Structure formats: structure tokens, C-alpha cells
Amino acid sequence: MQVGDIFATPLPMNKYGAVKVMNIINHSYLLSITSYIGEQIPTIESKGIHHILITESIADGVEKPLFEWTNGRVPRELIFIGNVSLTADEIGVESNIYAGEWIKECGIDVYYKWREETDPIGFELEMKSQIEEADAYARKHSVSKPKKMMDDQLFWEIISLLDWRKEDEKEIIEAAVKELYTFTAWKIRHFEETLSYKLFLLDTEEHAKEMGEYRFSQQDQHFSPDLFLYARCAVVARGKEVFEDVLSNPSKMIKDTEFETLLSLSSEAYYLKMGKEFEYESGCSYETFSNKEGWSNNL
Incomplete structure (x- = not known):
């Protein structure tokens, strides 16, 4: 496991998303959810794979990337698709959100956002x-x-x-x-x-x-x-x-x-x-x- 590794994640309705490893401390991993969602397993060239999913507060207009700490082994359902070095903006990102054990649903937020927007x-x-x-x-x-x-x-x-x-x-x-x-x-x-x-x-x-x-x-x-x-x-x-x-x-x-x-x-x-x-x-x-x-x- 290395910083920059990207994994495809299965989503409901036969969709796929992707998460990226932003940091590693011992056996804990800081994950970002990418904005990719599609019917095909993404590749490194897929649109959205290099963009972190964000939520925007209507109250103050602040955009907040989705970062979560997790630990344990990579779920077998996840598919390694490659490694991309962190950008200057991604290096040193922090999060105080702990999502528990690493599970196959780790990329579910992009599905929720897609569903809220489309239906x-x-x-x-x-x-x-x-x-x-x-x-x-x-x-x-x-x-x-x-x-x-x-x-x-x-x-x-x-x-x-x-x-x-x-x-x-x-x-x-x-x-x-x-x-x-x-x-x-x-x-x-x-x-x-x-x-x-x-x-x-x-x-x-x-x-x-x-x-x-x-x-x-x-x-x-x-x-x-x-x-x-x-x-x-x-x-x-x-x-x-x-x-x-x-x-x-x-x-x-x-x-x-x-x-x-x-x-x-x-x-x-x-x-x-x-x-x-x-x-x-x-x-x-x-x-x-x-x-x-x-x-x-x-x-």
C-alpha cells in the first residue's frame, strides 16, 4: 500500500466509484472519495478520477473535500487501478473523521450525491x-x-x-x-x-x-x-x-x-x-x- 494508490469501489445500481489513499500512518489510511461514478471500472485516465468529491455549504459557500480515516485490510471487492502522486494541494491534507474498518462501501458518498442530483x-x-x-x-x-x-x-x-x-x-x-x-x-x-x-x-x-x-x-x-x-x-x-x-x-x-x-x-x-x-x-x-x-x- 502506498500514498497515491487508487482503488475502484463497487456502488449500487451497477455503478463504480473510486477512492485515493492520501496518507498512511501505521495501519490507518486517509482516503479521499473521487468524483468518478460510472458503469465501467475506472482507469487512471477516467474523467473524474483525479478530482476529489466535495460538498458545498450553502450557508458560507465553503467547499469541503471528503476525507476519512479508515484502518484494516483493503476489502477484496476493491480493485487497484494504479498510483498517482499527490498534487501540491493534496499533500498534508488533514481530517478528524474516522470511518472505522475499511469496507467496500467506502466510496458510497459519490453515489448518494449522484442519486440526489439525478433522482x-x-x-x-x-x-x-x-x-x-x-x-x-x-x-x-x-x-x-x-x-x-x-x-x-x-x-x-x-x-x-x-x-x-x-x-x-x-x-x-x-x-x-x-x-x-x-x-x-x-x-x-x-x-x-x-x-x-x-x-x-x-x-x-x-x-x-x-x-x-x-x-x-x-x-x-x-x-x-x-x-x-x-x-x-x-x-x-x-x-x-x-x-x-x-x-x-x-x-x-x-x-x-x-x-x-x-x-x-x-x-x-x-x-x-x-x-x-x-x-x-x-x-x-x-x-x-x-x-x-x-x-x-x-x-
Whole structure:
């Protein structure tokens, strides 16, 4: 494996795309997705093979190339087509997005963009159908594990954009919404999945007992499941260090504080992106009492 190697990737509908290796650190590889998509396996001379796929933010007009770190062996379905030296602009590119193990679907974003451009209505129906099928399967088999999530470092970078200098909650999340909006619709879903899972992890009796005035108690019936959800939102909204500290030590749960607005971050970004309501069901529900292990003594 060398920097500059280009691999053809199989895509749905009998299409092919291509990815290029931009950097190698130990057994991790920084990949760029090229703009090539076609019915033939590309060659080094194919149109689009030397252009990195980009997404453009309507909010600020900034074009962002798609770079993702991956690791593991090259999937057998990928086809090596040659090596092209990095251009001056490509040398030293960076990314904080980790896509997990190297899989054959690593070039799927060019297919999504092509489908959105050529058949937006059909593509939306196709994606909605896949989501509904996955959700139905999860409900049928009582699955309580997350689906595909966003890279953890990227998730917390978005959360760090919450501006606590603002007084209005909508203004607090505004910068984070605009940043999340620059990603694809699927990445927004991955963010929502990550948020849901972190809220799910905090959904325990021990944390509920430490939320303040309206804490959970066997003797006192004033506990509110909704307020506990909003209290968990406040923990996640305060960032990685606070979240990890509270998760491992329930006694450090933030007292008498809530931040319900965090739940609207994904839907706000998705509406800006797609112009429609955000419909998504996560693998792990963030609703109170969903974490059965966390409430094993009361369920």
C-alpha cells in the first residue's frame, strides 16, 4: 500500500466509484472519495478520477473535500487501478473523521450525491424505505444497540460549538446547527445516533437519583421522566469531559439543570439541508427507562 494508490469501489445500481489513499500512518489510511461514478471500472485516465468529491455549504459557500480515516485490510471487492502522486494541494491534507474498518462501501458518498442530483424524489423514497425496514427489524428483535454513529471526536467538536455566552437557547445551538448542516443527510443521522446513544448511557437509576430537586426516589413520586431526559441533555451539552466524568460517577450529575434544546440540533440541521422534517428512529432510544440495565431494579 502506498500514498497515491487508487482503488475502484463497487456502488449500487451497477455503478463504480473510486477512492485515493492520501496518507498512511501505521495501519490507518486517509482516503479521499473521487468524483468518478460510472458503469465501467475506472482507469487512471477516467474523467473524474483525479478530482476529489466535495460538498458545498450553502450557508458560507465553503467547499469541503471528503476525507476519512479508515484502518484494516483493503476489502477484496476493491480493485487497484494504479498510483498517482499527490498534487501540491493534496499533500498534508488533514481530517478528524474516522470511518472505522475499511469496507467496500467506502466510496458510497459519490453515489448518494449522484442519486440526489439525478433522482432526488426516488432517492429520498429509497432511503426512507431502508430506514423504515431497519427500524422495523430493530423493534421486532428488541434491538437496543446503536446503529452507525459519527466519529466520536467529530461529535464532540460539534458539541463544543455550543455558545454559552448567549442567553437564548436557539442562539446557543446556532453555530453547531450550521456546522452540522454542512454534512450529508446521512452524517446528520449519524450525529443523531451518537447523541441518542450517549443519552441512553446516562439513563440509569443512579444518575436519576442525583439530578437535583426532582430526583428519582422510591418514596417520592414527583420524579419526571421528561425532566430527567432534559437533565441528561445538559450533561452531554457540556462536552466530553463532563459527560465522561458524570457517566463514570453518577454523583457528579449536574443538579437542577436542563437543556432540552439539544434534542432539536439534528432536526434543525436536517431541515436546513433537506427542507423537510427530520424522521429518524435511533437504535437506542434516549427516552427515560429505555436503558433496561440501568433500571434493572425498577423495570
